[in-house]
Amino acid sequence: MKNIIEVIKADKRIIVFIGIAVVIILGGSIYAYYNSEEKVIERLVKENPRGEEFAKIIADSQSKLNESGLSLKEKIDALLSSAVAKEALGDRKGAIEDYKAVLELNTAHPIARNNLAGLYTLMGRYEDAEYQYLAIIATQPKIFEGYIKLAELYSGYFKEKESLVPAVLSYAIEQNGTQPAFVEKLAQYYYDKQLYVQALEQVERLLQIDPSSEFGKAMIEDIRQKS
The missing domain is CATH 1.25.40 (Serine Threonine Protein Phosphatase 5, Tetratricopeptide repeat)
Structure with a gap:
């Protein structure tokens, strides 16, 4: 049987999105206020009952990252803490940036990829979510959740690929x-x-x-x- 990654590529090709920075200038200080990272967090803190708690985690993580001589693990832990807090706060853009920063340090980090895939799914970015789950399967083939979450993405959201669910689960059995x-x-x-x-x-x-x-x-x- 073909590797599931080959099957999916043949089905519709996997598009790896290389981000294109798009700067939309709407004019006026209101747009700048609500879209600067600090102001976004400030606004979300006021709207979230646990906002102050999450804001402290983010601030502590940033403070940690500003320290010199950090080990790779310390950097990853600080970025993950920040990402999870931002996600809980509702700052999806900031969380995605932090998860991506983790993956720059460790491309096989399953938690960062899994959480990133979850965010992309919530945002309707199913091809991006698919890519993250496929990356988990490719780099961590023993992780059960990678196969199951890819299957659930196809069956619950990415309906045009629902027919691939049996192939995903069959490949899981082949590997494990x-x-x-x-x-x-x-x-x-x-x-x-x-x-x-x-x-x-x-x-x-x-x-x-x-x-x-x-x-x-x-x-x-x-x-x-x-x-």
Whole structure:
């Protein structure tokens, strides 16, 4: 079977967006006020019940980043803290910039890519979200959530690619079909979706790998009762 990334490329090609800076000049100080980073945060702080808490995290993170001699981990941790706080505050643009800054330091960082994909999904930027999930699968093939979230992106939002969901999940099995924890999660995923035939297939796979699995024994009995 083709690598899922090759399948998706063949389907409609993956577009890697190289940002084009677009400066829209509307004139007047009001636009400048609401679109400078500090003023955006200031406004959002007033609108959010936990605004002061998030603002402090952002300020502390920025202060940390201004220190000299930081390790790579310290820089990434500070940027992630800032990104998560900005996202919670409602500053999506600022959060995206911080997540991208994390990826400049560590291109395989799964949390930054996952959170970035989530933001892009909320914003309707499905091709950008797809790219992030594919990057997780390519760099961290053992992470279960990369496959599932890509499948859910296709089935719930990116409808023109919904037909690729089986290929995504089949590829997940190809890559991790001998890992009990992964197969268990996939069985639970199918079960929660009420796809009992597929869930049963994975439970049977799980019990072949680990005959003593209590999860597998309980689920197979439950599925048979539903059949």
